[in-house]
Amino acid sequence: xxxxxxxxxxxxxxxxxxxxxxxxxxxxxxxxxxxxxxxxxxxxxxxxxxxxxxxxxxxxxxxxxxxxxxxxxxxxxxxxxxxxxxx
Numbered sequence: 652x653x654x655x656x657x658x659x660x661x662x663x664x665x666x667x668x669x670x671x672x673x674x675x676x677x678x679x680x681x682x683x684x685x686x687x688x689x690x691x692x693x694x695x696x697x698x699x700x701x702x703x704x705x706x707x708x709x710x711x712x713x714x715x716x717x718x719x720x721x722x723x724x725x726x727x728x729x730x731x732x733x734x735x736x737x738x
Contacts (some may be wrong), residue, residue, distance in 0.1 A: 680720060687713040 686692050686707070696708050706712045
């Protein structure tokens, strides 16, 4: 049991820290999701040469991020259900 605790506790601590960090910048996701496919996004895509990093204007980068977010949401919902059953 001690070994299980020693294995579980650091991962739990890391998850708590990660969730706090994720929550603190979650508004970035909302803004990016709202930007993707917006009039402004299409307007910027029309510009031929942008002199700065602009991966968010590719069709895949934001789409993949939104897809990853949605997959994570499913995993977290399953995990939350499991955690509540064992509360």
